[in-house]
Amino acid sequence: MRISVIGCGYLGAVHAACMAHLGHEVVGIDVDEQKVSELSSARAPFYEPGLSELLEQVLNTGRLSFTSNVASASGSDVHFICVGTPQKKGENAADMTYVDAAVAKLLPYISEGDVVVGKSTVPVGTAARLAGLIKEIQPLAHLVWNPEFLREGHAVSDTLNPDRFVYGVEDGSEDHPAVAVLDEVYAAPLSSGTPRLVTDPPTAELVKTAANSFLATKISFINAMAEVCEAAGADVTSLADAIGMDDRIGRKFLNAGIGFGGGCLPKDIRAFMARAGELGADQALTFLREVDAINMRRRTRVIELTRALCDDSLLGKRIAVLGAAFKPESDDVRDSPALSIAAQLQLQGAIVTVTDPKALKNAAKRFPELHYEPDPVNAISKSDALLLLTEWQEYRDLDPYALSPIVAAARILDGRNVLNAEKWRAAGWTYKGLGRP
Structure with missing residues (x-):
């Protein structure tokens, strides 16, 4: 099919490349000329595993092109709106x-x-409002809401092999003509067994925000349990294992740590609360205020634990922060708890060095006053405390025995509870996890 993708940021660039990979003729449209130029040269303007290779592959087929001219959308059968909705x-x-x-x-x-x-x-x-605008200009066109469910670091596979499709069509009916069109767009994954649900537009619009709110609630719940575990001398990791065995709860997203960040969960739950208030249903989502508050409190808690780790004083202490991105396999630093913690430590007198495999360029734009070091060994050298705040695999694989001779003090705070505490302690390190004795 002929497809236009309006907006070639994270969502749009991935979607355009994947639709071309599925065999469609795709034009990606964006107002940013530099972004268009980079994408046209098979250079992704952000880090996403596998995307640059996919861009090069589909650009060579001639099925994918990028432009800043919206008139290029003319002649397409399907137009995807993939622009951002920031807070x-x-x-x-x-x-x-x-x-x-x-x-x-x-x-x-x-x-x-x-x-x-x-x-x-x-x-x-939003869909009802936009559908009205479209009908005024072209009464025989259709608007569908088809939310995305991408995970940064897995966006290509999540687009090509999603866990579900949701179509929000005007009458919520399988017989709506747009359903057959989208089925043709997604023919390959549908034929592989991907389930799909046809519903009305308001329900489709709520799916993503409801899902993100549930995930955020689950993360904040286990982080609240970490606070209780610290007070009681219990182990939140074992607690999560135990309650995760209940198939009504499940183990996923029950990992205590420094909290969630990124460009989706924080702003989505806040926007959900705001919209519920506009609809007169604000009481239904008051619990999300506490979800947000627990999440933000984790950052403060890490500052407190780091101070305690450094003999109750941060002034002049050399702190090495492993991780700037909000999650591994991404260069996204939007609302990154790791970067926020690093900035707060420096404000309180610490000498902070931040390292990250992919996110330093973006981090430097957000917090130019911090010191950045691409080599993790150089970042760790002569440090008084080491903070693992983004669980990149290369940080999980660090050898505590090899690092001991190069630090000023062998102290580590495991902000993601991913390290082997016994191994680090056996190597002579003072190890502190979150919610762990």
Whole structure:
């Protein structure tokens, strides 16, 4: 099929490349000329495993192109809206500027029978509003809401082999003409057994925010349990193993640590609360305020534990921070708890060096006052304390025996509870986990 993808940031670039890989003729459209140039040269403007290789492969087929000219959307059968919905400055609500602008620019190029597909995470009710705008210009076009469920670090595989598809169509019916169109777009994964659900647009819009809110709640729950475990002398990792054996709960996302970050979970739960308030249903989501508060409190807790690890004083202490990205296999530092902690430590008098395999360039833009070192051994050298805050595999594999001679003091705070505490202690390190005795 002929497909246009409006917005070639993280979501759009991955989606465009994957749709071309599935055999469609795809044009990616973005207002950022530099981004268009990089993508056209098979260079991803962000780190995502496998994306650059996929871009090169599909660009060579001639099925994928990138442009800043929205008129190139003309002639496409399906138009995907993949722009960002960041948090508004000074508010919890989502900023719909980019979605509205994308649809407004696309309107003149929508033809009879075209399907406009929203993939951005938006406040419930957005689809109905945008559908009205589209119908005014082209009554025989259709709007579908088809939320994305990408995990950074796994976005290519999540797009090509998703765990489900959700189509939000106007009448919520399998017989809606847009359903057959999207089935053709996703024919390959559907034929491999990927389940799909056809529903109404409000339900489809709620799926992503509801899912993210549930995951955030689960993470904050186990982090709250970590606080209780520290007070009681219990082990939160064993606790998580035990309650995770209950198949009603499950073990996934029950990993205590420094909390969640990134460009989705924090802003999505805040936008969800804001939209519920607009709908008069704010009481239903008051628990998310505590979910958010627990998450932010983890950062403060790490500062307290680091101070205690450094003999109750941060002033002049050399702290090596392993990790700047909000999660491994990503260069995304948006609302990164690791980077926030590093900045707070420096504000309180510590001499902080941050290292990360992929995210240092983005981190330096966010916090230019911090010192960055690409070589982890150099970052760790002569440190008074080592903080593992992003669980990259190369940090999990560090040898405590090899590191002991190069540090000023053998002290480590495992902010993700991924290290072997017995091994580090046997090597002479003072080891501190979160919620672990």
